[in-house]
Amino acid sequence: MYAAAAVPIAVLVLLAAWTAEPSAAPAMTAAITTPDLRYQELAAAAPDDLPEHSVVLTFEAADTLDAVLTAGGVSRSDSALLTQEFARSIDVRRLRPGHLLRFHHDASGTIDAVQMKVQAWGDIDAIRNDGTFRVTARPAKQSGVTSTVAATIESSLYEAIRGAGEGPQLVAQLVDIFQWDIDFFALQRGDSFSLVVEKRYSGSEPVGYGPVLAAQFTRSEETYEAFRHEASDGTAGYYARSATPLRKQFLRAPLQFSRITSGFSKRRLHPVLNYFRPHYGVDYGAPSGTPVLTTADGVVVEARRKGGEGNMVRVRHSSRIETSYLHLSRFAKGIKPGTKVVQGEVVGYVGMTGLATGPHLDYRVRDGGKWLDPLKLKSITPDPLRGDSLRRYRHDVASLSPRLSAAPAQLTADASKRRALF
Numbered sequence: 001m002y003a004a005a006a007v008p009i010a011v012l013v014l015l016a017a018w019t020a021e022p023s024a025a026p027a028m029t030a031a032i033t034t035p036d037l038r039y040q041e042l043a044a045a046a047p048d049d050l051p052e053h054s055v056v057l058t059f060e061a062a063d064t065l066d067a068v069l070t071a072g073g074v075s076r077s078d079s080a081l082l083t084q085e086f087a088r089s090i091d092v093r094r095l096r097p098g099h100l101l102r103f104h105h106d107a108s109g110t111i112d113a114v115q116m117k118v119q120a121w122g123d124i125d126a127i128r129n130d131g132t133f134r135v136t137a138r139p140a141k142q143s144g145v146t147s148t149v150a151a152t153i154e155s156s157l158y159e160a161i162r163g164a165g166e167g168p169q170l171v172a173q174l175v176d177i178f179q180w181d182i183d184f185f186a187l188q189r190g191d192s193f194s195l196v197v198e199k200r201y202s203g204s205e206p207v208g209y210g211p212v213l214a215a216q217f218t219r220s221e222e223t224y225e226a227f228r229h230e231a232s233d234g235t236a237g238y239y240a241r242s243a244t245p246l247r248k249q250f251l252r253a254p255l256q257f258s259r260i261t262s263g264f265s266k267r268r269l270h271p272v273l274n275y276f277r278p279h280y281g282v283d284y285g286a287p288s289g290t291p292v293l294t295t296a297d298g299v300v301v302e303a304r305r306k307g308g309e310g311n312m313v314r315v316r317h318s319s320r321i322e323t324s325y326l327h328l329s330r331f332a333k334g335i336k337p338g339t340k341v342v343q344g345e346v347v348g349y350v351g352m353t354g355l356a357t358g359p360h361l362d363y364r365v366r367d368g369g370k371w372l373d374p375l376k377l378k379s380i381t382p383d384p385l386r387g388d389s390l391r392r393y394r395h396d397v398a399s400l401s402p403r404l405s406a407a408p409a410q411l412t413a414d415a416s417k418r419r420a421l422f
Contacts, residue, residue, distance in 0.1 A: 052107055059099040065092045072103040073111055082114060082126055082133060089137035090118055120207040140203030144210060148403050150194035153187055160193075170197065173212045175256055176344075177226045177238050180248040182219050185259055193217045196403045211236070214400040227400060229385065229393045243385040243393055249317075250377055251295040251343060253284065254325060254363050255350070261285040261360055280371035281326070281364035288359040290350040291332075292325050293343075295363075300339040300347070303331055309362070310354025313347045326362035327354050 057072050065086060069079040086092055095118075104113040114126040114133070122139035149170065151160040161170050174193065175184055198210035215226045215238075226238040226246055238246045262283035294315050301322070302314035311328040313335060329351025341347060352359045365372045385393050 053105050055103045057101050059095055059097050061097050065095060068101050072101060085135040086124055089124055120202045120205050143201050144198040146196060146198050148194060148196050152192040154189055157187060169209055174215060177212060177215055178217055178224055179251055180246055181224050182217060183252060191219050194404050196400055214404050216404045227397050239385060241397060243390055249296050254293050254295050255284050255286055255290060255361060259285050281362045282374045284361045284363060286350045288329050288351050291346045292348045292350060292361055294341045294345050294347045295323055297342050300335055300337055300341060303335050303337060308355035315341060320368050322366045324364040327351055327356045327360060
């Protein structure tokens with residue numbers, strides 16, 4: 001309160017002093033006099049014209065081409081025109097984060113050119129011309145380089161592939177190739193692999209891989225080999241060095257990545273009913289929604305809700321052999337009685353319907369009226385290559401084998417102290 005009162009008192013004292021001392025007034029008056037300005041005559045200095053320049057914007061998640069064009073300063077009408085023109089070369093509905101748009105401004109500030117860089121595809125140039133745009137698409141040159149990739153597994157197959165500087169697509173390819181012979185649920189530290197594959201590029205940008213041409217996988221000191229062969233009708237498959245197909249009548253498991261939680265048994269304590277009874281299948285623990293694959297070609301004979309089995313699919317593969325997939329969360333699209341399915345096709349998704357304490361798949365195999373242990377199932381191998389196909393195959397094996405051994409995968413020193421990864 002005292003401070004607030006002191007301000008007007010100080011002003012009165014100063015005014016009294018200026019009145020009492022006229023000799024000091026001229027200097028003080030000169031300091032506080034405001035000139036008589038005519039504001040209507042004031043104007044901001046005109047800035048120099050900007051030189052030609054470019055602005056670059058990056059596509060972000062959920063961006064549309066129209067949104068980025070208008071954000072860069074293009075008018076709505078020009079944006080609609082450019083979107084229509086760009087759509088002649090690329091699918092503008094599936095643009096993903098990382099693409100670039102460069103807007104070139106002339107000295108007057110008008111956008112006279114727009115250039116779009118589409119990752120792993122190329123460039124599209126749009127030059128303003130008489131009120132419209134002249135659009136030119138320049139796809140990058142596509143090329144492929146055949147390379148050898150090798151690694152030793154320390155933690156998982158996925159990490160080994162990534163550690164070798166490669167994409168996870170190769171994981172799926174390796175699993176598909178060796179799924180009949182290798183149990184990928186029980187890989188161990190020290191297991192190793194090498195493969196020959198074509199790496200594909202668009203310009204200098206990697207865009208993926210072609211099919212694996214040859215592969216070698218060492219599992220528990222046992223080595224498996226695979227070489228790709230394409231038949232005259234265009235179908236392709238993988239064969240051992242002896243020219244016998246790797247593809248068997250049955251897959252080793254109906255899930256690509258999972259763990260076995262309960263095996264085949266004639267006397268098992270049921271986790272829900274709490275008494276002993278036979279368990280005629282193998283339980284695979286996996287998250288709900290994991291795709292379930294049919295292990296062989298066949299016809300769906302049953303796909304319905306069935307008591308304690310929950311949602312189940314039964315597939316007949318021959319006059320005697322059937323497989324069943326129990327406790328599914330839901331069926332795959334189109335799966336119903338009479339549907340033909342091929343080996344590896346998705347028939348449903350892991351769930352916990354029926355008598356189940358958690359999400360898992362109960363997989364069963366029956367030969368006539370007898371239940372078989374799926375883990376001991378003897379697979380039937382198709383006929384080996386013969387004639388001209390065999391001669392071409394042997395030529396390919398001779399050329400690819402040195403590339404597989406060019407990057408040998410070394411087993412770890414403590415191979416005798418292996419531990420399971422899953």
